[in-house]
Amino acid sequence: MNTTRFTRDHEWVRPEGDVAVIGITDYAQSQLGDVVYVELPEIGRTVEQGKEAAVVESAKAASEVYAPVSGEIVAVNDAIVGDPAKVNADAMGEGWFIKIRLANPTELDAMMDEAAYQEFVAEQH
Amino acid sequence: MSDWSQALSSRPAMDAPGGMATISGNRGLQIEEKLLFEQDSPGHCGVDLPEPPPFGARLGGLERRGPIGLPGLSEPQIVRHFTRLSQKNYAIDSGLYPLGSCTMKHNPRLNEKMARLPGFADLHPLQPEGTVQGALELVDSLAHWLKVLTGMPAVALSPAAGAHGELCGIMAIRAALEARGDRRGRILVPESAHGTNPATASACGYTIESIPANERGRVDLAALQAKLGPDVAALMLTNPNTCGLFEDEIIEIAAAVHRAGAFFYCDGANFNAIVGRVRPAELGIDALHINLHKTFSTPHGGGGPGSGPVALAAELAPHAPLPWIVHGPEGFALVEHPDGPAARSIGRLKGFHGQMGMFIRALAYMMSHGADGLRQVAEDAVLNANYLRVKLADALSVAFPGICMHEVLFDDRFLKDTGVTTLDFAKALIDEGFHPMTMYFPLVVHGALLIEPTETESKAALDQFVGVLRGLAERAQSIKKGAGDAAFFRAAPQFTPRRRLDETGAARKPVLRWRPEAPASTGSADAPRDAGRNRAPSLVDERS
Numbered sequence: 001m002n003t004t005r006f007t008r009d010h011e012w013v014r015p016e017g018d019v020a021v022i023g024i025t026d027y028a029q030s031q032l033g034d035v036v037y038v039e040l041p042e043i044g045r046t047v048e049q050g051k052e053a054a055v056v057e058s059a060k061a062a063s064e065v066y067a068p069v070s071g072e073i074v075a076v077n078d079a080i081v082g083d084p085a086k087v088n089a090d091a092m093g094e095g096w097f098i099k100i101r102l103a104n105p106t107e108l109d110a111m112m113d114e115a116a117y118q119e120f121v122a123e124q125h
Numbered sequence: 126m127s128d129w130s131q132a133l134s135s136r137p138a139m140d141a142p143g144g145m146a147t148i149s150g151n152r153g154l155q156i157e158e159k160l161l162f163e164q165d166s167p168g169h170c171g172v173d174l175p176e177p178p179p180f181g182a183r184l185g186g187l188e189r190r191g192p193i194g195l196p197g198l199s200e201p202q203i204v205r206h207f208t209r210l211s212q213k214n215y216a217i218d219s220g221l222y223p224l225g226s227c228t229m230k231h232n233p234r235l236n237e238k239m240a241r242l243p244g245f246a247d248l249h250p251l252q253p254e255g256t257v258q259g260a261l262e263l264v265d266s267l268a269h270w271l272k273v274l275t276g277m278p279a280v281a282l283s284p285a286a287g288a289h290g291e292l293c294g295i296m297a298i299r300a301a302l303e304a305r306g307d308r309r310g311r312i313l314v315p316e317s318a319h320g321t322n323p324a325t326a327s328a329c330g331y332t333i334e335s336i337p338a339n340e341r342g343r344v345d346l347a348a349l350q351a352k353l354g355p356d357v358a359a360l361m362l363t364n365p366n367t368c369g370l371f372e373d374e375i376i377e378i379a380a381a382v383h384r385a386g387a388f389f390y391c392d393g394a395n396f397n398a399i400v401g402r403v404r405p406a407e408l409g410i411d412a413l414h415i416n417l418h419k420t421f422s423t424p425h426g427g428g429g430p431g432s433g434p435v436a437l438a439a440e441l442a443p444h445a446p447l448p449w450i451v452h453g454p455e456g457f458a459l460v461e462h463p464d465g466p467a468a469r470s471i472g473r474l475k476g477f478h479g480q481m482g483m484f485i486r487a488l489a490y491m492m493s494h495g496a497d498g499l500r501q502v503a504e505d506a507v508l509n510a511n512y513l514r515v516k517l518a519d520a521l522s523v524a525f526p527g528i529c530m531h532e533v534l535f536d537d538r539f540l541k542d543t544g545v546t547t548l549d550f551a552k553a554l555i556d557e558g559f560h561p562m563t564m565y566f567p568l569v570v571h572g573a574l575l576i577e578p579t580e581t582e583s584k585a586a587l588d589q590f591v592g593v594l595r596g597l598a599e600r601a602q603s604i605k606k607g608a609g610d611a612a613f614f615r616a617a618p619q620f621t622p623r624r625r626l627d628e629t630g631a632a633r634k635p636v637l638r639w640r641p642e643a644p645a646s647t648g649s650a651d652a653p654r655d656a657g658r659n660r661a662p663s664l665v666d667e668r669s
Contacts, residue, residue, distance in 0.1 A: 033629075034628075034629035034633075036629055036632035036633050037632065057632075059628035059629050059632055060565050061565060061568060062320075084633065085633070124571070
């Protein structure tokens with residue numbers, strides 16, 4: 001079963017045990033266009049759901065990436081800092097942003113599953 | 126003559142439309158201009174200096190031994206170089222410049238005449254006060270009229286541009302809060318704000334919270350009220366906002382902000398829509414910067430730098446930056462130190478007194494228009510934007526219904542299923558002889574196209590612009606009916622010295638320093654398509 005969840009701000013969350021892998025969706029990268037810069041948080045920082053966790057910048061716009069869940073940052077994907085094109089090439093895989101140790105796993109319950117997210121995206125435009 | 130080497134440059138022919146390439150790489154009288162360093166002709170010199178008398182070096186062996194790296198150039202080479210570069214420029218003096226949020230209006234030549242009067246142009250800011258009374262009077266008069274137009278009791282003139290004005294305003298707000306022993310940590314900024322607003326708040330040590338827009342493109346009052354609290358220092362709002370809409374609940378917004386003990390900062394970038402019609406103080410605004418280089422002419426490319434005076438409410442006025450102009454017993458005097466009556470000033474924000482040249486131009490503009498003229502400026506600017514809105518309503522997609530202010534916002538719904546993007550559409554406009562509008566801003570609508578015609582444009586000029594926009598929109602629509610394809614738009618612009626610049630490459634791998642080309646091999650692995658054009662990634666086409 002696909003356990004990946006999605007937010008209305010176009011982040012995805014994939015739970016792996018008590019940790020969640022987080023990135024921006026393929027739709028988000030396509031809307032941003034070529035990503036040219038990524039700023040990631042420090043490992044060990046605690047983030048709150050809905051607050052800024054990272055910054056992503058394209059030739060078109062700069063946007064915040066919000067923490068879809070609360071918890072401690074346990075890993076960041078330095079590879080996308082060195083090569084931001086990875087976010088465009090594989091947003092849902094190699095282009096992940098951060099890993100958060102879940103403080104409150106029930107936060108995931110209210111989020112969209114893939115089908116609901118696709119429907120949400122279809123309404124966007 | 127060395128200019129022949131220029132004309133017969135080794136640069137390859139540009140990819141002209143229809144595959145027509147020229148031998149020289151030039152196109153018509155559009156010259157492929159090399160950098161001055163690439164035009165180096167050793168031994169050439171534009172000045173004839175006498176031989177220095179014999180001297181001995183006293184640098185203890187530290188004197189430079191190699192060449193200093195300046196190109197050898199004759200005077201005509203340099204004159205032609207800069208003339209050609211200037212001819213590649215686009216400016217409000219060349220034609221319509223519909224950049225939304227920028228107020229690219231005509232800069233009357235009378236302004237320039239005034240700014241060049243020797244009594245102003247030849248002053249030095251360190252001259253004794255007694256010798257610059259006229260200049261101080263001019264600054265004081267400008268401040269007076271800005272106070273009249275805003276209804277605010279004080280104005281700080283030194284900020285050098287809009288964002289600097291924001292910094293001044295937020296620093297004054299912070300100082301006022303600290304003076305009353307009130308520590309607050311948050312500033313609220315609407316989603317549609319200019320990026321400088323949150324940047325300013327952040328630079329002043331505040332955390333930023335975003336206020337969503339409602340379906341009418343205005344601040345969601347309920348969302349604002351929910352975020353207001355004892356920790357909020359200020360709201361930063363633009364009115365009219367960046368969607369070109371008047372924030373019609375501004376009185377309620379101001380009241381809510383003040384009830385929470387916060388200050389109301391207004392970004393006055395769009396003051397052109399309301400100058401002479403609305404006094405911002407009466408809307409409950411505590412601080413407002415005015416872009417002299419927008420509302421009072423002298424726009425980007427129209428002469429000179431920016432200037433961003435800030436009008437301040439009574440509670441903020443004691444914190445205004447230095448210098449202050451005061452009426453002393455011997456005429457006008459400058460208060461330059463934060464003591465005595467100026468003890469609560471935030472201090473100096475800029476060297477000397479601000480952009481004097483812009484003060485002269487802005488006052489010339491105000492005085493030549495008069496109160497009725499300034500009022501008509503706002504009226505005509507709003508009329509022109511609404512004319513475009515109505516004339517384009519069925520061809521493009523207006524983002525929000527109803528009357529707009531000085532600029533009209535479209536989204537990209539009209540391009541749906543055509544394969545054409547906002548960017549492609551804007552680039553096609555260049556081939557038609559028009560500078561594009563602002564694109565992809567504000568971010569609150571999809572694929573934004575923001576058009577601000579200003580009062581400068583005549584009905585005939587607007588009709589011509591409308592004709593081209595409608596023609597391009599029709600061409601995009603015809604793609605859906607199987608006539609033509611998006612390739613036409615993706616290939617635009619075709620008639621410019623450069624096609625699409627590789628913005629991604631420029632951001633990911635910026636080339637910040639010129640270096641001589643390696644003599645032997647040309648081309649690089651990075652840009653095989655563009656082997657001959659080499660060196661600067663920002664010069665290659667974006668799409669392959």
